[in-house]
Amino acid sequence: MPQGLPRKIRYAFVVQGLLLVLAVVFGVSVLTLFTRDAIVQQRLLVEAEAFWERVAADAPRPPLPRTRTLDGHYRPAGRDVPVPPEVESLAGGVSYDYRAHRAVLVDRRPEGELYLVLRTDTLDQLMMASAAAMILVGLLAAVVITTLTYRKSRRMVLPVNRLAEEVARWDPSHGDLTAPLVVSGFVEEPSREVRALSHALHGLAGRVADFVQRERDFTRDASHELRTPLTVIRVASDMLLSDPDLSAYGRRSLERIQRAARDMEAVIDAFLILAREGGIAPVSEEFEVRDVVLEEVEKARPLLGDKPVALAVSGEASPRMFAPPAVLGVVLRKLLVNACHFTERGNIDVRIEPDAVTVADTGIGMSPDTLRHVFEPFYRADAFSPLGKGFGLTIASRLARRFGWELLLDSEPGQGTAATLRFAPTPAA
Numbered sequence: 001m002p003q004g005l006p007r008k009i010r011y012a013f014v015v016q017g018l019l020l021v022l023a024v025v026f027g028v029s030v031l032t033l034f035t036r037d038a039i040v041q042q043r044l045l046v047e048a049e050a051f052w053e054r055v056a057a058d059a060p061r062p063p064l065p066r067t068r069t070l071d072g073h074y075r076p077a078g079r080d081v082p083v084p085p086e087v088e089s090l091a092g093g094v095s096y097d098y099r100a101h102r103a104v105l106v107d108r109r110p111e112g113e114l115y116l117v118l119r120t121d122t123l124d125q126l127m128m129a130s131a132a133a134m135i136l137v138g139l140l141a142a143v144v145i146t147t148l149t150y151r152k153s154r155r156m157v158l159p160v161n162r163l164a165e166e167v168a169r170w171d172p173s174h175g176d177l178t179a180p181l182v183v184s185g186f187v188e189e190p191s192r193e194v195r196a197l198s199h200a201l202h203g204l205a206g207r208v209a210d211f212v213q214r215e216r217d218f219t220r221d222a223s224h225e226l227r228t229p230l231t232v233i234r235v236a237s238d239m240l241l242s243d244p245d246l247s248a249y250g251r252r253s254l255e256r257i258q259r260a261a262r263d264m265e266a267v268i269d270a271f272l273i274l275a276r277e278g279g280i281a282p283v284s285e286e287f288e289v290r291d292v293v294l295e296e297v298e299k300a301r302p303l304l305g306d307k308p309v310a311l312a313v314s315g316e317a318s319p320r321m322f323a324p325p326a327v328l329g330v331v332l333r334k335l336l337v338n339a340c341h342f343t344e345r346g347n348i349d350v351r352i353e354p355d356a357v358t359v360a361d362t363g364i365g366m367s368p369d370t371l372r373h374v375f376e377p378f379y380r381a382d383a384f385s386p387l388g389k390g391f392g393l394t395i396a397s398r399l400a401r402r403f404g405w406e407l408l409l410d411s412e413p414g415q416g417t418a419a420t421l422r423f424a425p426t427p428a429a
Contacts, residue, residue: 009157013150017142024138032131036123041094044105044116047072055111069122073115087115163198219271226268233261259302263337270330270395273402286426289319289328290352296332297350303340311340315352319425323403331407334396335359335419346416355425360418366411374409 047065051072054062064072075081087104095104101121107114237254240246246254290313297313304311321328339348339361346362366374375397393409400407400421411417 009153010150013146013153017146020142020146021139024142025135028131028134028138032127032134036120036127037096039123040096040103040118040120043070044094044103044118047116048105048107048114051114052107052109052111065116069119071117071119073117074112075115076112077110079112083113083115084117087117160197163201222271226264230261230264230268234258237261255302262299266330266333267395269326270334270399273324273327273330273399284323285325286320286322287325289321289357289425292325292328293332293350293352293357296329296336299333300336300340303337307343308345309340309343310347311350312347313350313352317352317354319352319354319423321423322426323423327399327403331396331399331405331421332357332359334393335421338393338419339363339417343416356420356422358418358420360416362416365413365415365417366409367413371409371411 047070051062051065051074062074064074066072073081073083073087075083087106090104090106092106092108095106097103101119101124103118103120105114105116105118107116237258241251241254241258293313297311301311336348336350336359339359343361343363348359348361351358351360374393376394393407397407404424406422408420408422409417410420
């Protein structure tokens with residue numbers, strides 16, 4: 001039987017059945033006890049009234065009720081007639097001794113004292129048999145009603161549970177989006193609600209797939225279209241930089257243009273990689289991590305300008321990785337850009353380890369609250385800061401997750417930040 005909602009319903013009906021059984025047993029037991037006591041009391045009161053009527057008729061010796069189950073004792077007023085001590089000491093009214101299967105009526109009047117002792121063993125057996133029969137009938141009725149109700153509820157809920165299982169196994173990117181989900185395995189036709197839910201889920205999946213495809217198409221097309229003007233900008237700036245008569249101010253401006261163009265190319269590369277998410281993966285190859293690190297460090301040096309900051313590579317490890325080198329370059333570029341922007345003095349250490357690359361700086365650092373939101377798109381601790389748009393670490397984090405890497409940040413305000421990209425290196429041949 002499928003798990004989930006049907007199992008919960010089964011447990012609910014089991015608990016309901018047990019409670020119903022307890023209620024039936026308790027109710028029948030209490031009803032039997034009250035009925036037995038009412039019959040006994042009525043019998044004793046009728047016998048007592050009949051005896052007192054005979055006394056009132058001035059019978060010389062009114063006969064006491066004596067049968068196989070009833071025994072009577074009478075002590076007239078002013079006479080000393082022996083009475084069994086176990087009944088003489090009882091208070092007036094009807095007393096019950098369930099263990100001895102006995103009931104005693106003590107009726108004290110001015111005419112005398114009447115003691116009636118009724119043996120109830122036969123009545124108790126009859127009442128117990130009746131109670132057992134009622135309990136059995138009640139239990140059978142409870143079982144039948146619970147079973148029928150459970151089966152009906154199960155038939156109503158099971159299609160929904162099957163539909164949930166189909167949704168959990170359904171991959172819209174590989175499945176047929178032209179037809180709704182099919183809930184099979186039932187003799188009866190699924191209910192109108194289940195069919196409506198199936199069509200609604202199908203429609204939602206189709207709309208989501210269309211939205212994702214439009215986003216990927218836009219990202220891919222926009223990224224490709226942006227490459228042409230960027231190529232023009234880079235070629236034109238290279239030609240201007242080759243002019244020996246260019247002023248120092250113009251040279252610095254062109255270098256800033258070239259750095260901005262390289263940053264834009266990095267963003268485009270990241271967008272193109274992320275646009276392939278769930279589709280064709282970028283071409284992977286085996287390469288030396290150190291080569292990519294050294295290349296990105298050299299590209300980042302101009303970002304420091306005249307800042308008293310030392311940018312260096314440390315670590316003797318030489319890990320190799322099987323992945324797209326451009327992806328690792330984009331991630332490291334984002335980390336290095338952040339380190340260069342937010343470090344005014346001190347040093348930036350790029351440490352290469354056997355299974356990780358760490359970019360540690362002595363910059364302004366981040367508070368714990370900033371660290372909790374740092375991977376959110378467009379989040380910036382200082383909304384008025386001209387440095388960055390709050391999107392670099394988001395791209396780096398998405399790229400790392402895309403290829404199974406782990407990006408960790410450790411930072412303290414005023415002490416600096418250490419960003420660690422942990423990966424699984426390729427084993428040495």
